[in-house]
Amino acid sequence: MSDFSFEPTGRIFKERAALLEEWTPDTLVGRDQELQQYHAALQPVIEAETPSNIFLYGKSGVGKTAATRFLLDQLEDSAADVDRVDLHTVEINCDGLNSSYQTAVALVNELRDPANQISNTGYPQASVYQFLFNELDKLGGTILVVLDEVDHIEDNSLLYKLPRARSNGDITTARLGVIGISNDLSFRNQLSSKVRSSLCEKEVSFSAYDATELMKVLRQRVSVAFNDDVLDDGVIEMCAAYGAKDSGDARQALDLLLETGDIARERNAEQVSEEHVREARERLQTDQVIEGISNYSLHGQLVLWALTLLEEQDETPARTRDIRGPYEQLCDREGTDPVSDRAVREYLAELETLGIINSTEINRGKGGGKFKKHKLNQSTSSVKAGLKELIGTIA
Ligand SMILES: Nc1ncnc2c1ncn2[C@@H]1O[C@H](COP(=O)(O)OP(=O)(O)OP(=O)(O)O)[C@@H](O)[C@H]1O
Ligand SMILES: [Mg+2]
Structure with a gap:
């Protein structure tokens, strides 16, 4: 190839972004049982009762974060129509926060306006907790705090304090519910029984996806991401089958489909074939080896x-x-x-x-x-x- 100018081809993809991590689908497919349990655990919120603390666990890529965003969106929509319920949700990812202290600072800053943030150091732990409780009470109503990837918090202090804040009298006006999410399956068992009993009042376990469920997840994206009829028969099935065999992880299955499409486009192919899937899998595995070692x-x-x-x-x-x-x-x-x-x-x-x-x-x-x-x-x-x-x- 001597001509290296760029031309858009419109080949293969209609909206490639629909296969990326950030893309949020409108509905979640293949998670009926999990969504039902999760929905039931959130029901007290709409009844204007004190929310339960909920703990979600399951391997990486099985839809815990996606299900949380989906159901909390639904809940916020519904709550807007119920006068007695004044719902606020706060979501933070604990990856990179590491301690109760840092997580509490992050929560305070999430609740405060940008002009009034606190720094990451310099306050005694008790003061940071007090700031947090004050903010929660000031907000009032029903507050759901989502602590995603909660296993990154290395000490238990916040996980002990926060779910019990109301019963311990640390907050008085707000009704608070904590939703903890973890893909570290041993994390729950390592919690002290005191923390576990309050943080894990309701538990929802997310199972790995099987091939049928992954097909549903992939099909949902295919119609948005790819040009019509560009996928050969068997491409989705093959990505789903590999995905289920490797890990049951939707993120990996979506990555495989994306890489498959990329290869087809690189090759100037008219259609995406099973051969492209095999090649994509090789490439991703090689990347995994390189990243691992x-x-x-x-x-x-x-x-x-x-x-x-x-x-x-x-x-x-x-x-x-x-x-x-x-x-x-x-x-x-x-x-x-x-x-x-x-x-x-x-x-x-x-x-x-x-x-x-x-x-x-x-x-x-x-x-x-x-x-x-x-x-x-x-x-x-x-x-x-x-x-x-x-x-x-x-x-
Ligand atoms: N049932 C589903 N329907 C549609 N898309 C899904 C579904 N489950 C997962 N996904 C997509 O797969 C990706 C991974 O899902 P998600 O982030 O919810 O996994 P997770 O369980 O939170 O994993 P981790 O423990 O690694 O954070 C996201 O891009 C998400 O949109
Ligand atoms: Mg997640």
């Missing part, structure tokens, strides 16, 4: 490379000690000394957590001992492509 030490990468070599020779699942041989050869090539068996085991455990490899424990009972066997969880070609980008010398 790019901060790794060279040795972590060499351990993965050694396992990839065994996989290519059909010698997986492989025991840790079988990985040792090819790993040492690779160290030799790279001119570096191998790390201990224990360090290799730690790398393997991390690679499993990242979803790049799959490890199963074999227990041979008395005398036979316990050991792990490992194999790649992603295609060898995508792992190789990722490794190649990181370790240039490996072909």
